[in-house]
Amino acid sequence: MTGLSLVQVERLSSLKDEVDAGLEALLDDAEVAGGGQVVAMARHVLMSGGKRLRPVLFMLSYDAAGGGDRDHVMPLALAFELIHTATLVHDDMNDDADERRGRQTLHLEAGPEKALIAGDWLFVQGFGLGGRYPERVVRLMADCCADIAVSEFKQLDHIDDLTTSPEDYLDIVRGKTAGPFAAGCQSAALLAGLTEPQALQFRIFGEELGIAFQLVDDLLDLRGSPDMGKPRGVDVAEGKMTLPLIHALTLSHGTDRATLAELLASFTEDRWDELMAILERSDSLHYVELLVDLHLERAANALRSAGSGPAADLMLGMLTEIGSRTR
Amino acid sequence: MTGLSLVQVERLSSLKDEVDAGLEALLDDAEVAGGGQVVAMARHVLMSGGKRLRPVLFMLSYDAAGGGDRDHVMPLALAFELIHTATLVHDDMNDDADERRGRQTLHLEAGPEKALIAGDWLFVQGFGLGGRYPERVVRLMADCCADIAVSEFKQLDHIDDLTTSPEDYLDIVRGKTAGPFAAGCQSAALLAGLTEPQALQFRIFGEELGIAFQLVDDLLDLRGSPDMGKPRGVDVAEGKMTLPLIHALTLSHGTDRATLAELLASFTEDRWDELMAILERSDSLHYVELLVDLHLERAANALRSAGSGPAADLMLGMLTEIGSRTR
Numbered sequence: 001m002t003g004l005s006l007v008q009v010e011r012l013s014s015l016k017d018e019v020d021a022g023l024e025a026l027l028d029d030a031e032v033a034g035g036g037q038v039v040a041m042a043r044h045v046l047m048s049g050g051k052r053l054r055p056v057l058f059m060l061s062y063d064a065a066g067g068g069d070r071d072h073v074m075p076l077a078l079a080f081e082l083i084h085t086a087t088l089v090h091d092d093m094n095d096d097a098d099e100r101r102g103r104q105t106l107h108l109e110a111g112p113e114k115a116l117i118a119g120d121w122l123f124v125q126g127f128g129l130g131g132r133y134p135e136r137v138v139r140l141m142a143d144c145c146a147d148i149a150v151s152e153f154k155q156l157d158h159i160d161d162l163t164t165s166p167e168d169y170l171d172i173v174r175g176k177t178a179g180p181f182a183a184g185c186q187s188a189a190l191l192a193g194l195t196e197p198q199a200l201q202f203r204i205f206g207e208e209l210g211i212a213f214q215l216v217d218d219l220l221d222l223r224g225s226p227d228m229g230k231p232r233g234v235d236v237a238e239g240k241m242t243l244p245l246i247h248a249l250t251l252s253h254g255t256d257r258a259t260l261a262e263l264l265a266s267f268t269e270d271r272w273d274e275l276m277a278i279l280e281r282s283d284s285l286h287y288v289e290l291l292v293d294l295h296l297e298r299a300a301n302a303l304r305s306a307g308s309g310p311a312a313d314l315m316l317g318m319l320t321e322i323g324s325r326t327r
Numbered sequence: 328m329t330g331l332s333l334v335q336v337e338r339l340s341s342l343k344d345e346v347d348a349g350l351e352a353l354l355d356d357a358e359v360a361g362g363g364q365v366v367a368m369a370r371h372v373l374m375s376g377g378k379r380l381r382p383v384l385f386m387l388s389y390d391a392a393g394g395g396d397r398d399h400v401m402p403l404a405l406a407f408e409l410i411h412t413a414t415l416v417h418d419d420m421n422d423d424a425d426e427r428r429g430r431q432t433l434h435l436e437a438g439p440e441k442a443l444i445a446g447d448w449l450f451v452q453g454f455g456l457g458g459r460y461p462e463r464v465v466r467l468m469a470d471c472c473a474d475i476a477v478s479e480f481k482q483l484d485h486i487d488d489l490t491t492s493p494e495d496y497l498d499i500v501r502g503k504t505a506g507p508f509a510a511g512c513q514s515a516a517l518l519a520g521l522t523e524p525q526a527l528q529f530r531i532f533g534e535e536l537g538i539a540f541q542l543v544d545d546l547l548d549l550r551g552s553p554d555m556g557k558p559r560g561v562d563v564a565e566g567k568m569t570l571p572l573i574h575a576l577t578l579s580h581g582t583d584r585a586t587l588a589e590l591l592a593s594f595t596e597d598r599w600d601e602l603m604a605i606l607e608r609s610d611s612l613h614y615v616e617l618l619v620d621l622h623l624e625r626a627a628n629a630l631r632s633a634g635s636g637p638a639a640d641l642m643l644g645m646l647t648e649i650g651s652r653t654r
Contacts, residue, residue, distance in 0.1 A: 035473070035477055038477055090447060113483055123450055124454075125469070130465065138457065138458025145447070145448075149448040150365055
């Protein structure tokens with residue numbers, strides 16, 4: 001990681017370890033309670049090297065908002081990670097994905113029936129942890145999960161849809177990716193004792209960061225990313241309308257537009273250079289990079305207005321890290 | 328309905344109407360909030376004529392436990408109905424069922440991808456309603472949902488397994504069917520202000536009723552039930568090891584045992600009379616009827632020890648109704 005001080009890098013690493021330990025403890029308890037194979041499957045997917053970006057951000061948000069009791073925010077952080085992982089399991093089923101974090105997906109490993117139920121189990125564990133929090137926080141969790149579902153419907157409806165607009169795209173990203181970041185940061189700030197208007201700035205921070213995060217992910221799908229273990233072109237092959245592609249479809253004309261449409265309809269790896277040449281002519285990757293910077297700046301401004309201290313500084317550093325992943 | 332007074336029948340009907348109205352209001356709110364198709368699908372399955380046995384029982388439990396504020400228990404009742412319906416949607420996917428309550432199942436109507444997410448949405452709505460309750464009640468909800476998942480794993484492992492024991496069977500039924508009845512009645516009693524030991528009697532009431540309810544369901548699968556809209560022999564055809572079949576496999580010997588095993592391995596409707604003759608010789612339906620009576624009696628005793636008044640009387644009457652469904 002560049003741009004972060006050694007102390008900051010160590011802080012992130014120690015927060016990640018805390019999250020890992022919290023998840024392990026929860027899984028151990030569930031195993032002792034007789035959870036059997038469903039816990040083993042949950043462990044397989046939960047403990048396979050996630051970056052813990054969400055829970056770490058929520059713990060930092062709590063600190064930056066002036067919260068003083070780590071034990072008070074940890075269950076919230078774990079809850080969101082459990083729910084996030086539940087959506088990954090169900091998403092992988094719907095996408096018929098083969099791999100997740102370098103391991104075989106649950107539905108391939110144990111069949112779709114058990115993967116479906118293991119995902120449900122993860123959801124339930126997440127909401128179970130929410131029981132200690134005020135109704136307001138549970139409502140934020142539930143609303144964000146409902147928005148994920150609504151956005152997934154929209155995403156399913158836009159698979160292979162070449163008329164998908166940038167607005168459709170942002171709508172989906174707001175619900176599916178940015179929403180949980182937003183709800184988690186806002187909830188953490190409320191638990192730290194901030195007022196609603198102050199906590200709203202944390203929500204905006206999370207939402208803007210989440211949008212930037214997804215845009216970076218879209219760029220990495222086209223540029224490749226050896227460190228993520230994610231092969232390039234997966235979204236393209238699946239017919240997912242990412243913003244660079246939507247932008248290129250909007251800006252290209254004549255032969256380029258026709259070729260691009262044909263490429264997206266039935267993509268094969270040997271046509272990669274053709275695809276990239278069209279994206280180059282429409283300057284689509286550069287356009288998305290600018291958008292990333294815009295959303296990261298909005299996130300930073302929101303954070304600066306409501307949070308401070310070493311935790312807030314670290315969160316600002318993380319924004320820079322996210323922005324640098326595609327350069 | 329026999330055995331219940333006209334006043335009691337009207338009370339049940341009015342409670343059911345309250346539940347229906349509560350669910351409709353929740354769906355309307357979600358629709359206004361932009362839920363779109365996912366809400367339409369949830370409405371399709373939620374409002375297709377469920378009997379509302381669970382939520383009605385939980386509202387009655389609250390009354391029988393001395394609770395005085397209907398608005399305090401209603402969200403709990405709705406939460407359990409939403410979660411129950413979520414499990415039905417996901418179960419139907421796993422069973423590849425064609426119909427639910429006389430309508431096409433969601434995964435056939437809108438595809439497995441959307442049915443999966445619609446089920447998740449229903450789960451989330453259920454837990455969202457739990458936010459207003461004490462951590463203890465949310466824990467009961469979450470634990471019961473986790474137990475459902477664990478039991479569904481066991482059930483999947485026992486499909487077509489002729490060595491399934493009565494203990495395996497009861498273990499699955501306790502987690503999957505009886506657990507939610509138990510957790511809901513116990514939670515309602517706690518919300519009404521009862522102590523833990525008193526509320527435990529409501530838990531036992533719910534659990535014993537739930538077991539009896541499942542056993543009656545098993546019997547109806549073999550006897551048919553015109554009023555349920557459920558064709559006979561569905562469990563048999565699916566390879567579900569219901570207790571009458573497990574009992575018959577245990578008690579039958581020689582030719583009967585071999586024929587029964589063969590029948591269950593590949594059942595066809597034309598062999599129905601053969602199946603029933605074997606069950607008759609092992610007296611399996613009668614055995615399960617006795618078990619139904621035993622569990623209903625246990626339920627009644629638990630309730631009498633902790634609850635009283637017209638609501639408790641009505642709950643006792645409902646036990647009698649459940650017992651009479653197979654006679």
